[in-house]
Amino acid sequence: MTDFLTHCRSVVGDAFVLDAPADMAPFLTDWRGRFTGKALAVLRPATVEQVAALVRACAQWRVPLVPQGGNTGLVLGSVPDAGGGAVVLSLARLNAIRQVDPINRTMTVDAGCILQQVQEAAAAEGCLFPLSLAAEGSCTIGGNLSTNAGGTAVLRYGNTRELCLGLEVVTPQGEIWSGLRGLRKDNTGYDLRDLFIGAEGTLGIITGAVLKLYPQPKASITALAALPSPTHALQLLNLMQDHCGSSLTGFELMSQYCLNLVAQQFPSLPKPFAAQHPQYVLMELSSSESEQHAVGLLENAIGAALDRDIVSDAVVAASVAQSAGLWQLREHIPLAQAKAGKNIKHDISLPVSRIADFIAATGPLLEAAFPGCQLVCFGHLGDGNLHYNVAPPDGISNEDFLRNQDKVNRVVHDSVVGFGGSISAEHGIGALKRDELAHYKSPVELNMMRAIKAALDPLGIMNPGKVL
Amino acid sequence: MTDFLTHCRSVVGDAFVLDAPADMAPFLTDWRGRFTGKALAVLRPATVEQVAALVRACAQWRVPLVPQGGNTGLVLGSVPDAGGGAVVLSLARLNAIRQVDPINRTMTVDAGCILQQVQEAAAAEGCLFPLSLAAEGSCTIGGNLSTNAGGTAVLRYGNTRELCLGLEVVTPQGEIWSGLRGLRKDNTGYDLRDLFIGAEGTLGIITGAVLKLYPQPKASITALAALPSPTHALQLLNLMQDHCGSSLTGFELMSQYCLNLVAQQFPSLPKPFAAQHPQYVLMELSSSESEQHAVGLLENAIGAALDRDIVSDAVVAASVAQSAGLWQLREHIPLAQAKAGKNIKHDISLPVSRIADFIAATGPLLEAAFPGCQLVCFGHLGDGNLHYNVAPPDGISNEDFLRNQDKVNRVVHDSVVGFGGSISAEHGIGALKRDELAHYKSPVELNMMRAIKAALDPLGIMNPGKVL
Numbered sequence: 001m002t003d004f005l006t007h008c009r010s011v012v013g014d015a016f017v018l019d020a021p022a023d024m025a026p027f028l029t030d031w032r033g034r035f036t037g038k039a040l041a042v043l044r045p046a047t048v049e050q051v052a053a054l055v056r057a058c059a060q061w062r063v064p065l066v067p068q069g070g071n072t073g074l075v076l077g078s079v080p081d082a083g084g085g086a087v088v089l090s091l092a093r094l095n096a097i098r099q100v101d102p103i104n105r106t107m108t109v110d111a112g113c114i115l116q117q118v119q120e121a122a123a124a125e126g127c128l129f130p131l132s133l134a135a136e137g138s139c140t141i142g143g144n145l146s147t148n149a150g151g152t153a154v155l156r157y158g159n160t161r162e163l164c165l166g167l168e169v170v171t172p173q174g175e176i177w178s179g180l181r182g183l184r185k186d187n188t189g190y191d192l193r194d195l196f197i198g199a200e201g202t203l204g205i206i207t208g209a210v211l212k213l214y215p216q217p218k219a220s221i222t223a224l225a226a227l228p229s230p231t232h233a234l235q236l237l238n239l240m241q242d243h244c245g246s247s248l249t250g251f252e253l254m255s256q257y258c259l260n261l262v263a264q265q266f267p268s269l270p271k272p273f274a275a276q277h278p279q280y281v282l283m284e285l286s287s288s289e290s291e292q293h294a295v296g297l298l299e300n301a302i303g304a305a306l307d308r309d310i311v312s313d314a315v316v317a318a319s320v321a322q323s324a325g326l327w328q329l330r331e332h333i334p335l336a337q338a339k340a341g342k343n344i345k346h347d348i349s350l351p352v353s354r355i356a357d358f359i360a361a362t363g364p365l366l367e368a369a370f371p372g373c374q375l376v377c378f379g380h381l382g383d384g385n386l387h388y389n390v391a392p393p394d395g396i397s398n399e400d401f402l403r404n405q406d407k408v409n410r411v412v413h414d415s416v417v418g419f420g421g422s423i424s425a426e427h428g429i430g431a432l433k434r435d436e437l438a439h440y441k442s443p444v445e446l447n448m449m450r451a452i453k454a455a456l457d458p459l460g461i462m463n464p465g466k467v468l
Numbered sequence: 469m470t471d472f473l474t475h476c477r478s479v480v481g482d483a484f485v486l487d488a489p490a491d492m493a494p495f496l497t498d499w500r501g502r503f504t505g506k507a508l509a510v511l512r513p514a515t516v517e518q519v520a521a522l523v524r525a526c527a528q529w530r531v532p533l534v535p536q537g538g539n540t541g542l543v544l545g546s547v548p549d550a551g552g553g554a555v556v557l558s559l560a561r562l563n564a565i566r567q568v569d570p571i572n573r574t575m576t577v578d579a580g581c582i583l584q585q586v587q588e589a590a591a592a593e594g595c596l597f598p599l600s601l602a603a604e605g606s607c608t609i610g611g612n613l614s615t616n617a618g619g620t621a622v623l624r625y626g627n628t629r630e631l632c633l634g635l636e637v638v639t640p641q642g643e644i645w646s647g648l649r650g651l652r653k654d655n656t657g658y659d660l661r662d663l664f665i666g667a668e669g670t671l672g673i674i675t676g677a678v679l680k681l682y683p684q685p686k687a688s689i690t691a692l693a694a695l696p697s698p699t700h701a702l703q704l705l706n707l708m709q710d711h712c713g714s715s716l717t718g719f720e721l722m723s724q725y726c727l728n729l730v731a732q733q734f735p736s737l738p739k740p741f742a743a744q745h746p747q748y749v750l751m752e753l754s755s756s757e758s759e760q761h762a763v764g765l766l767e768n769a770i771g772a773a774l775d776r777d778i779v780s781d782a783v784v785a786a787s788v789a790q791s792a793g794l795w796q797l798r799e800h801i802p803l804a805q806a807k808a809g810k811n812i813k814h815d816i817s818l819p820v821s822r823i824a825d826f827i828a829a830t831g832p833l834l835e836a837a838f839p840g841c842q843l844v845c846f847g848h849l850g851d852g853n854l855h856y857n858v859a860p861p862d863g864i865s866n867e868d869f870l871r872n873q874d875k876v877n878r879v880v881h882d883s884v885v886g887f888g889g890s891i892s893a894e895h896g897i898g899a900l901k902r903d904e905l906a907h908y909k910s911p912v913e914l915n916m917m918r919a920i921k922a923a924l925d926p927l928g929i930m931n932p933g934k935v936l
Contacts, residue, residue, distance in 0.1 A: 103702060103821035104852075105709075148655050159653060162630065177912045182819040184851040185627060185893040187616050187666055188905055189935055190917045194662035198655055215710050234571060241573075242683050245756025246714040288713025289765070297757070351650040353571035383652040384572075422654040429656060437656055444645045448924060449658045455923035456916060467657055 001040060004061040008043055008087075011053045016044035016093070027088045030079050031072045031135075038084035039066070046093045048168065048176055048207045054089060055205065056174030064464045065089045067201035069112065069143030072135040074347070075430030077147065077200045077466050086464070091142050094207060097121045105213040106165060106182040111142025111206050118211065127213035130157040134331065142206045148198035150426030155382035156249040156286070157214065159426070161197045168208035169196050172457040182210045195452070200428050201463040203456045219291035220249070221298055222284050222323035225305070226277035226313040230356040233281050233381055235310045237352070240283060243301035247294070250284030251382035258333045258378045265336035270325045272315045281381065282330050284323075333378050334387075341398035343376065343391040344408045348416045349425035352384040359386075362415040366390060369411055370404060385425040388412060413440065429467045437467070469508060472529040476511055476555075479521045484512035484561070495556045498547050499540045499603075506552035507534070514561040516636065516644055516675045522557060523673065524642030532932045533557045535669035537580065537611030540603040542815070543898030545615065545668045545934050554932070559610050562675060565589045573681040574633060574650040579610025579674050586679065595681035598625040602799065610674045616666035618894030623850035624717040624754070625682065627894070629665045636676035637664050640925040650678045663920070668896050669931040671924050687759035688717070689766055690752050690791035693773070693782040694745035698824040701749050701849055703778045705820070708751060711769040715762070718752030719850035726801045726846045733804035738793040740783045749849065750798050752791075801846050802855075809866035811844065811859040812876045816884045817893035820852045827854075830883040834858060837879055838872060853893040856880060881908065897935045905935070 009017045018024050019041040029036040040063065045051045058065045064086040068078045080086040094110035097117070101107065102125045109118055115136040122129035131144060133151035143149075145167070149160045157163065166181035169192075179193060196204055227233050233253050240248050256278055262269060287294035298316060305311040317323040337343060350358050359377060366373055372393025379386040390408050392401030413423045417440055429437050438446065446468075453460075453468055477485045486492050487509040497504040508531065513519045526533045532554040536546045548554040562578035565585070569575065570593045577586055583604040590597035599612060601619035611617075613635070617628045625631065634649035637660075647661060664672055695701050701721050708716050724746055730737060755762035766784060773779040785791040805811060818826050827845065834841055840861025847854040858876050860869030881891045885908055897905050906914065914936075921928075921936055 101819065101821050103706060104819040106819070148659075150653050150655075154653065158630075161659070162626075171912065171916070175912045177916070178910065179913065181890070182888065183817045183890050183893075184820070185618050185622065185817045185848075185853045186890040187618075187892045187894055187896045188890055188901075189666075189897060189909065189913070190671075190920055191616075191629070191659075191662045191666055192913065192916055194659045195920075198657075198659055203658075215713055217713065238571060243756065245683055245685065247756070288711065288715070349651045349653045351569065351572040351574070352652070353569050380653075385653045420650065422649070422651050422656055424655045425651075425653040426655055433656075441657065442646065444639065444643045445647065445657070445660065448639070448645070448660055451923040452658055452663075452920060455919040 004057060004063055005041055007057050008041065008054060011057070012043060012045050012050050018042040018044070027068060027071065027090060028079055030076050031074065035076055035079060037080035038082055039080045039086055039088050040084065042088040042090060044090050044093055048094070048170065051089070051170045051205060051207055052174045052176050055170050055172065058087065058461050059172065059174055059459055062459060062461065063087055064461050066463050067091065067146070067205045069140030070114065070135065070138045072139040073143065073147060073430060074427045075432040077428055077430030078143065081431065081465050089205065091140060091207065098208065100125045101182065102127055104182050106210050107213060108180055108208065108210050109141055110208055111140060113141050115139050115141055115144060122213050123216070126216060128216045129211060129213055131160055131163055141209060145197050145206050145209055146199065146201050147428040150380065150383065150385060152250055152380065154380060155251055156246055161194060163212050164193065164197060164209050165212055166210035167193050167196055167206055169204040169206055171204045172459065172462050180208055180210050198428070200430060200467050202453060202467050203462060215288060217286035217288055219294045220284055220286045220323070221291065221294045221317060222282065222326045223298055223302060223314055223316040224272050224326050225281045225283065225302065225311045226273055227279045227281060227311055229278055230359050232310050233279055234352065234356055236281055236305050237382055239305055239310060240301050243304065244285060244297050247285050247287055247297060248283065249286040250282065252282040252330050252379065253381035254280045254282065254330060254333065254378040257374065258376055259329060261336045261340060261376065262329055262332045265339045266332050269328055269332060272326065273313055277312055282326055333376070337376055337389060340391065342402055343389045343398065344402065344405050346388040346412050347425050347427045348388055348412070348421055348423060349383065349385045350416065350419050350421035354419045355381065355384060355386065358415065358419045358421070362412060365411050365415060366408070370408065409436065431465055434467065472525060472531055473509055475525050476509065476522060479525070480511060480513050480518050486510040486512070495536060495539065495558060496547055498544050499542065503544055503547060505548035506550055507548045507554055507556050508552065510556045510558060512558050512561055516562070516638065519557070519638045519673060519675055520642045520644050523638050523640065526555065526929050527640065527642055527927055530927060530929065531555055532929050534931050535559065535673045537608030538582065538603065538606045540607040541611065541615060541898060542895045543900040545896055545898030546611065549899065549933050557673065559608060559675065566676065568593045569650065570595055572650050574678050575681060576648055576676065576678050577609055578676055579608060581609050583607050583609055583612060590681050591684070594684060596684045597679060597681055599628055599631055609677060613665050613674050613677055614667065614669050615896040618848065618851065618853060620718055620848065622848060623719055624714055629662060631680050632661065632665060632677050633680055634678035635661050635664055635674055637672040637674055639672045640927065640930050648676060648678050666896070668898060668934050670921060670935050671930060683756060685754035685756055687762045688752055688754045688791070689759065689762045689785060690750065690794045691766055691770060691782055691784040692740050692794050693749045693751065693770065693779045694741055695747045695749060695779055697746060698827050700778050701747055702820065702824055704749055704773055705850060707773055707778060708769050711772065712753060712765050715753050715755055715765060716751065717754040718750065720750040720798050720847065721849035722748045722750065722798060722801065722846040725842065726844055727797060729804045729808060729844065730797055730800045733807045734800050737796055737800060740794065741781055745780055750794055801844070805844055805857060808859065810870055811857045811866065812870065812873050814856040814880050815893050815895045816856055816880070816889055816891060817851065817853045818884065818887050818889035822887045823849065823852060823854070826883065826887045826889070830880060833879050833883060834876070838876065877904065899933050902935065
């Protein structure tokens with residue numbers, strides 16, 4: 001391996017091949033701090049050509065490699081395993097905005113650009129790059145693409161997959177595929193772009209991308225509605241979409257338990273309603289016309305929902321600050337959970353029409369198996385995506401309860417699959433859910449995935465142990 | 469082959485294995501009547517299980533198969549070659565709407581459903597399935613998916629790819645992959661769905677799909693603008709998108725030459741402007757609110773465009789009949805071309821920002837090579853998609869001019885690729901553009917496509933001679 005590392009140093013320079021334990025440490029532990037892997041070295045190329053040269057070296061010396069962006073993933077997809085034979089290949093130094101084309105409404109970026117940097121570069125040209133998620137200050141667009149990240153704007157703009165027109169990829173053979181097309185329509189052969197998106201670095205390394213931009217909305221307005229049940233939330237979603245079409249840009253469900261948790265842990269945050277209600281929906285409306293238009297549209301729709309008893313109560317934010325306050329309630333749910341102690345998390349999706357039935361059916365199953373357990377259920381209802389987290393009963397420690405993780409997963413995931421849902425909505429598979437994937441996917445589907453993996457990466461050096 | 473056909477008859481019944489020339493004829497000639505292939509038989513299964521059994525038989529006897537939907541393709545993708553050794557596998561009898569879920573805004577359909585049938589089933593539930601194209605009365609949704617069809621609503625709703633959430637596919641081994649998921653978010657492994665979409669039946673046979681539905685707009689309104697140049701059309705596009713956001717659902721460019729051709733061939737159609745203008749744009753606006761809202765939005769935006777001298781003149785349709793009349797002008801361009809005689813067609817796309825430069829650069833190249841040739845240039849400008857057709861100079865017969873097809877293609881496609889465009893925007897590759905694909909794609913990309921083809925279809929029985 002000395003020869004291999006010497007060769008890597010000749011490619012990127014001594015300073016960018018890290019092998020001292022202290023230097024490597026930040027690259028080896030996952031975002032949630034649950035696992036620390038080992039690596040031969042951390043490689044930090046600065047150009048696509050350097051990435052390609054390093055991959056050729058990995059192929060020649062049969063060294064497995066783990067591509068890494070901002071290392072904010074939630075499924076152990078971007079850290080190496082405990083074996084110590086792999087290298088981490090960090091894309092962080094490929095961080096240039098290559099081009100913004102406001103007429104084509106596209107931008108071409110390096111994979112290592114931070115998401116927030118991409119958002120800001122779009123805004124500087126009067127455009128919107130709509131991908132938005134909690135880690136946006138540190139995650140990279142390459143990681144967003146490799147995990148097909150979701151976030152809070154999927155209802156209107158789609159997942160990261162829908163926001164990408166073209167890719168540049170270094171193949172497992174160390175060749176560069178220049179697929180940086182800025183085209184809305186292109187039917188010339190197989191859709192390689194979408195194969196690399198969401199493949200979590202197991203088929204190749206995304207080094208650049210052409211992203212879709214949108215006109216900046218003229219105004220956004222937020223409201224919080226209180227409702228008797230998840231069924232009412234579904235009725236509200238349909239009513240809002242009928243009234244507002246694609247102006248409805250956010251629709252987030254939160255249970256009373258979630259907001260109580262936030263109120264306990266962050267007492268200074270707003271408390272919009274005096275009374276308690278079983279469920280709440282945070283809605284965001286964006287208008288390409290004016291604030292007046294957005295407010296009128298939102299108030300009309302909420303009025304119709306109140307008339308039909310779909311909604312029990314509602315507040316419409318009267319200012320940007322009030323809007324931000326309502327969003328803070330939503331964004332503080334995971335933080336409040338973290339302060340309250342560890343719990344068992346699920347990132348699931350369902351057909352939107354089955355969500356109320358899923359919630360009604362799964363709670364009793366968990367209660368029967370784990371009496372007194374607490375459900376922290378919230379998420380992007382408009383996309384069918386729930387963060388369905390299970391916290392310990394009163395009097396049981398988090399550590400004791402976490403020993404039930406596999407059993408809790410089985411109850412929740414069996415129910416999800418029974419309702420036609422997915423065990424990973426927006427976080428991916430990584431190493432964490434690899435066994436769950438194998439458990440739930442059909443042999444036909446697994447065999448096709450394995451055939452593609454073997455065809456594109458016959459040496460098996462690309463992020464081994466992840467996904468498949 | 470007698471054993472093979474006997475086996476096929478045992479699977480689907482004697483009546484559904486056609487081998488008499490007269491019975492097979494409608495399945496062997498392409499839509500435009502340019503090519504007639506030969507086949508061993510035409511197989512007409514009625515169920516997914518029958519499709520799978522037939523594919524297993526093809527694999528066992530090594531009989532190549534050509535999947536076929538409505539046989540309306542434009543690139544010779546759904547007819548067999550002249551060898552006579554293949555079978556056509558028609559999906560037309562799999563034509564059930566399996567389920568409509570208006571709350572999830574999805575419908576599950578058999579691949580052989582006619583597109584219009586799908587649109588009508590959605591409308592019956594108060595929903596919109598937005599895919600719309602000229603052949604919608606006879607093309608099937610399976611063919612739309614296999615070619616990733618485009619059409620007139622791509623600007624707002626995307627290509628067929630963006631309208632599909634899940635697939636059911638019979639693999640080249642005759643297994644059934646049940647990927648009929650109705651999920652907006654699902655990150656569980658490789659994106660097999662998008663690999664089969666657009667693969668033109670070379671990787672497997674799409675037998676069913678889950679399609680996305682949208683709320684029906686409350687009103688649509690159409691306008692025709694006259695402009696000095698394609699550059700002005702791009703300025704208008706950006707202005708309209710800034711003013712109207714996603715309410716802008718159509719944006720079609722037509723040159724003066726196109727409208728003159730329509731006026732000559734169809735003199736009864738409306739003539740909206742007294743004066744002649746170099747370019748015209750047909751715009752459609754849809755509102756989720758009201759007709760009044762749509763009209764106000766459109767008139768404001770056109771007013772701004774007139775103020776800035778982007779637009780020379782404009783008419784807004786005052787009724788549904790007037791809207792239909794304006795759309796007829798656009799839809800009659802290909803019909804007027806056909807009446808005027810054969811020409812050399814190109815289905816190309818470009819970055820939207822490069823379209824005016826492409827038009828300005830490519831005309832002189834063609835004029836230099838083929839003096840006096842006529843350009844019939846129109847298309848979905850909002851998607852960067854032009855139908856860029858070249859007709860003979862006055863005094864030269866269409867037949868004589870068509871002998872230049874390869875040379876004309878080379879001039880046009882070289883220019884397209886030079887501007888970062890695609891030689892097939894929405895029609896696919898089929899057998900017609902296979903050599904062009906090989907000419908323009910990089911070896912890296914071709915090799916990845918070939919590796920995937922070999923991995924999934926190692927016997928090479930799936931629609932051989934198409935795409936690759």
